[in-house]
Amino acid sequence: MTAYSATSLKAELNERGWRLTPQRETILQVFQELPRGKHLSAEELYQQLETQTAGISLSTIYRTLKLMARMGILRELELGEGHKHYEINQPYPHHHHHLICVRCNKTIEFKNDSILKIGSKTAEKEGYHLLDCQLTIHAVCPSCQRALLPI
Numbered sequence: 001m002t003a004y005s006a007t008s009l010k011a012e013l014n015e016r017g018w019r020l021t022p023q024r025e026t027i028l029q030v031f032q033e034l035p036r037g038k039h040l041s042a043e044e045l046y047q048q049l050e051t052q053t054a055g056i057s058l059s060t061i062y063r064t065l066k067l068m069a070r071m072g073i074l075r076e077l078e079l080g081e082g083h084k085h086y087e088i089n090q091p092y093p094h095h096h097h098h099l100i101c102v103r104c105n106k107t108i109e110f111k112n113d114s115i116l117k118i119g120s121k122t123a124e125k126e127g128y129h130l131l132d133c134q135l136t137i138h139a140v141c142p143s144c145q146r147a148l149l150p151i
Helices: 006-015 022-032 044-053 058-071 113-125 140-146
Strands: 074-078 084-088 097-101 107-110 136-139
Touching: 006 022, 022 044, 022 058, 044 058, 044 084, 044 107, 058 074, 058 084
Parallel strands: 097 136
Antiparallel strands: 074 084, 097 107
């Protein structure tokens, strides 16, 4: 798994018979510039790009996010808010997993090399090419547990 640049994305898209459109390049750039730990939904990305007058429709954003997730460039995340979020798929050693509170949606990122090793070994054993390996743990955070306790 390697970090993507516009050049490497262009090469991979060309290899698959697609092209690097200005919209795809803009979307990749937004995700590359996100602070670590920040995730965006399609709607949040649309709102962000709308302020930059990028002129990218919401349907183009959805299609591009799906394409980049299938290619392994972005990680598609279910963070318990009823819609998908995306982040750049960072190569090792920046690879991480998520612990999510099912009540308040607080999300904590954590690292665990064992998970990635198991995923990699399993994919290799079956002849697969690993694009991503992620663990999402759904739980109730300490604050929400305290709120649930009777007084």
